[in-house]
Amino acid sequence: MRTNVVIIGAGPAGLMLGRLLELAGVDAIILERKSPDYVLGRIRAGVLEQGTIDLMDRAEAGARMHAEGLIHHGVELSFDGDRHRLDFSDLIGRHVMVYGQTEVTRDLMNVRKAQSIYDAEDVELYDFDTAKPYVTYRQSGKTHRIDCDHIAGCDGFHGVSRQSVPQKALTTFERIYPFGWLGILVDQPPVADELIYAHHERGFALCSQRSHTRSRYYVQVQTDEKVEDWSDTRFWDELRLRLNPETAEALRTGPSIEKSIAPLRSFVAEPLRFGRLFLAGDAAHIVPPTGAKGLNLAMSDVATLADALIEATLDHSPAGIDVYSAKVLQRIWKAERFSWWMTSLLHTFPETGPFGRRIQRAEFDYLCGSRVAQQSLAENYTGLPS
Ligand code: RFL
Ligand code: PHB
Numbered sequence: 001m002r003t004n005v006v007i008i009g010a011g012p013a014g015l016m017l018g019r020l021l022e023l024a025g026v027d028a029i030i031l032e033r034k035s036p037d038y039v040l041g042r043i044r045a046g047v048l049e050q051g052t053i054d055l056m057d058r059a060e061a062g063a064r065m066h067a068e069g070l071i072h073h074g075v076e077l078s079f080d081g082d083r084h085r086l087d088f089s090d091l092i093g094r095h096v097m098v099y100g101q102t103e104v105t106r107d108l109m110n111v112r113k114a115q116s117i118y119d120a121e122d123v124e125l126y127d128f129d130t131a132k133p134y135v136t137y138r139q140s141g142k143t144h145r146i147d148c149d150h151i152a153g154c155d156g157f158h159g160v161s162r163q164s165v166p167q168k169a170l171t172t173f174e175r176i177y178p179f180g181w182l183g184i185l186v187d188q189p190p191v192a193d194e195l196i197y198a199h200h201e202r203g204f205a206l207c208s209q210r211s212h213t214r215s216r217y218y219v220q221v222q223t224d225e226k227v228e229d230w231s232d233t234r235f236w237d238e239l240r241l242r243l244n245p246e247t248a249e250a251l252r253t254g255p256s257i258e259k260s261i262a263p264l265r266s267f268v269a270e271p272l273r274f275g276r277l278f279l280a281g282d283a284a285h286i287v288p289p290t291g292a293k294g295l296n297l298a299m300s301d302v303a304t305l306a307d308a309l310i311e312a313t314l315d316h317s318p319a320g321i322d323v324y325s326a327k328v329l330q331r332i333w334k335a336e337r338f339s340w341w342m343t344s345l346l347h348t349f350p351e352t353g354p355f356g357r358r359i360q361r362a363e364f365d366y367l368c369g370s371r372v373a374q375q376s377l378a379e380n381y382t383g384l385p386s
Helices: 012-024 036-041 050-058 063-068 088-092 101-111 232-242 245-250 294-314 319-346 350-369 371-382
Strands: 005-008 028-031 070-072 074-079 082-087 096-098 121-126 134-139 142-147 150-153 171-186 196-199 205-209 215-221 256-270 277-279
Touching (some): 012 050, 012 101, 012 294, 036 101, 050 294, 063 101, 074 088, 074 350, 082 088, 082 350, 082 371, 088 371, 150 294, 171 232, 196 319, 215 232, 232 245, 256 319, 277 294, 277 319, 319 350, 350 371
Parallel strands (some): 005 028, 005 150, 074 196, 150 277
Antiparallel strands (some): 070 096, 074 082, 121 134, 171 215, 196 205
């Protein structure tokens, strides 16, 4: 087989890239290790920035998102039960949309006409430092080969693409946090109209949602915690303790339909181009979910990469691919900074002690009293320009 671009990974980054290339007339094949049902079964992000909404429209995949997505004009922060609402629309004239990553993925799968190969095992990348790269994979016991001009590594943090780059060509920056998020999905109306990010001495908690009838809640847990040790009752009891009393009272609980623990990590690889291989999305970087940036960052990477690959393929110009890595890394580091900062403000860090908590409280009080500080948070949360 031969194509212009082999895209590895059919998460939101790979699917969006594939769609943008398809619409521009650039031939691409997506190779995904898992089945479509498995990909759609992963419960992840829930908040879309305007840039992501615009990209869904450009991909001609935005109709259901506009019909079902919920526009949120602000969020609430809570510190030891003291509440403060940030009104993004008033602060900077912008908003976000609540629409699940699962739905984004489903919509992108549905509009795609070109070839996607699921259940592709043992994907391997070859000769991307030459003009004739190729990729191999196994399916039903047979090995297949695809020759191409470029390879896009959109295969997430544990994917094969970044691992195929020689160690000496890659610099990585990493911070692993000493806790994770235990998340629960439940078919009950959300406790509030907007998201609540809560700091409590027992740990962080987040009240999020997917729709008017489906809610998503998280609590900070130790990294060695096991999901099996968290019955639904234990989860709801712990969540209530971390919210202010009125919110705890209003909480509508029920049996969980999904429950999982995600570790928290900050990670960046540099650079993001190696000859004819490009990394994008979680394959290139990870942010802790506190700033709701991971999916949005993946989308802004592939928007830039799509334009670069279209230019390289149709106009035979390397201008876009030559600047891809430097351009997206600028935005990536700003999102890393914001996600690290939100995480630092809202979680409990066992090692920082009482001094650390007083500093967090001072940061919260400063935020509540300063419109400039609120505008900064709002500007970053709703998405910096690309
Ligand atoms: P994905 O979604 O991980 O997709 C990668 C795909 O590549 C496939 N793959 C391979 N395919 C072929 N061969 C191989 N060797 C392969 N190895 C892997 C995988 O099966 C998969 O299908 O990466 P992508 O596309 O870069 O998308 C990134 C986002 O998924 C991620 O950043 C967000 O989910 C992060 N995130 C959030 N982001 C936001 O913008 N807003 C949020 O509110 C938000 N909340 C979250 C989150 C992530 C969370 N977890 C579980 C880490 C909440 C949580 C709890
Ligand atoms: C979610 O709904 O899953 C979600 C929302 C906001 C975040 C992280 C996760 O910051």
